[in-house]
Amino acid sequence: MEPILIAFALAVVAWLLVVGDLVRRHRPAWHWYLTGYPVAAWRVASTWRRVALLNDLAVSRLPARTLVGHLLVKGDPVRPVAPRISFPRATRMGLTVVVRLHAGQTPATYMQAADALVHAWKVHAVRVTSPERGLVLLTATATDPLLRPGLASAPAELLSALIGALETGGAWVMNLRLVPHWLIAGATRSGKSTLLARVITQLAPQPVALVGIDCKGGMELGLFADRLSALATSRREAVAVLTALVV
Template identity: 70%
Template sequence: MRPTLLAFVLALLAWLLVIGRELRQRRPEWHWYLTGYPRTALRVVFTWSKVAYLNGLTVSRKPTRRVLGDLAVKGDPLRARAPWISFPRSTPNGLELLVRLRAGQTPTPFLAAADALAHAWRMHAVRVVSPERGVVLITATASDPLEHPGRPAGPEPVALLSAVVGALESGRAWVMDFRRVPHWLIVGATQSGKSTLIARLITQLAPQPVALVGIDCKGGMELGLVAQRLSALATCRAEAVIVLGALVTDMQDRMRLCRAAGARSIWDLTEKERPVPVVVIVDELAELYLTNGSKEQRAEAEQCSTYLLRLAQLGAALGVHLVVAGQRVGSDLGPGVTALRAQLSGRICHRVNDPGTAEMALGDLNKDAVAVAQSIGEAEQGVAVTVGDMGAWMRSRSRLTTSAEVQECATQFADLTPKMPCLANVVEGGVGA
């Protein structure tokens, strides 16, 4: 009987190992919930006091200074107290817990101890933020979710003007929502993942009732692949002036429509009255600003700058949104660039060639994000640091989208391309009737 029972137990263990391996590959979030989370949650709870003490996250029950005669003596606390923590709450790829700081504590030591916490709890990474005074939020991830950005855990539902473009380091879907963040700035060096991100964004917006307008002054090499789904495509600066000018005129018409209806934005209008939303994609902003010094080219560059700034300042409430991409976006390009950058509240920074580019993209929002962006290596194509509607930064990675996939998507949804009267005279590759 005993050999039979032993054989049965061994067979059961082997079967569980096989199931566990398949579950980890096919459903990593289920594998984490069933096996990883319970074990890690208990480890966090039972080791918290010791880990907090070893990393200087505790406070003394009594003052560490005493007066002996005329001397002030300082000693080490013998009965230190660790701050209170909540029971770890599971996430699709890790866990979260809140820490209530004791009197005199600040979040700084917890930030410094993030790497030690990751090792103690055997997690891939630990991130520490302070959402409010006296509280620290610790987020631990079990594995690197950016290795498989095409399969984010817990994808969020896609609404109008929102696009799931990849995965966040938290394991959740990376969503670019233009209703919450109306304008986006994307920077990164060559082969860093900008074009892949834009391609993924287009494939997500193409099935929606949205007008897509392309500004690609590199002769349309990038956005020309999806010309069938674009309401207009400008392939040089002269065409860009015409397209952007037409959009500014259309924006003024939308203002009059809202004023007549007593609405503060097009979203307050009825669905029948509401004009179609527009997303303007500018690939390589520098091409709009660089000139040979001639009066004509300087005038074109200034006109483009003025139009873009007006769209950024007024477009959010009127359903006109900007996605501006470039290898470098700074004041050295020309007048108006800094003002335009200030209006682009959504920031995405891929691998960059110089610290100044990361500083220009993220420095005015979060200094810590600048250092993280500079650490992105050449092998991490598609990895970026993004700052969205919450103001907090996070590492992310866009889903790989090939040229064939984006072309197929543009062809499939070409019949959904809105016909905008303001762009009626603008055709692919030029301007005509």
């Protein structure tokens, strides 16, 4: 009977591994809630005090002192105290932790410790924000959202462009009706032209007029000349196009 039980146990383990791999690939959110989140929450709870001590997030409290006659009697030795944290709350592909700051602490210290939290919790990234005074919100992302962005579920609206994925894995939508003016700035090769091309290709199928002003001689927007309602490639042409738009 023992060989049969061993074979049965191995078959069950193999079946669980196969099913787990299928769930991980086709239903990553389910896999995260069932296995990833409990493990990550345990890591957060078990490593928090050590990470806080190593990254100067803990505060040493002075010992109690009592004056007895002319003698100063000291209490317990100085011990660093880590900030209090909430229980890790699961998100779709990560978790969030609320930290209550010690007096005198600022979120800047936690921003510097973000990389240490990534390695301690074995996640892809940790974002630090401060929703209100005295609190810090740590948002951990389990995996790179660009691997499985899931952009197909993004709503298609007029004057809206689906740009990419947010750090949460959701869709990043640029809605020009809500925010009509955008300034895209960045260093060379930081992705400005790629972002602009994405906006144009997303707006191209929509019944809208697209006017381009490219004072590089059309080097950036010349590829989209067939779709653009007007394209200015010099300052003189830009003045003429802007004047026509105003009229």
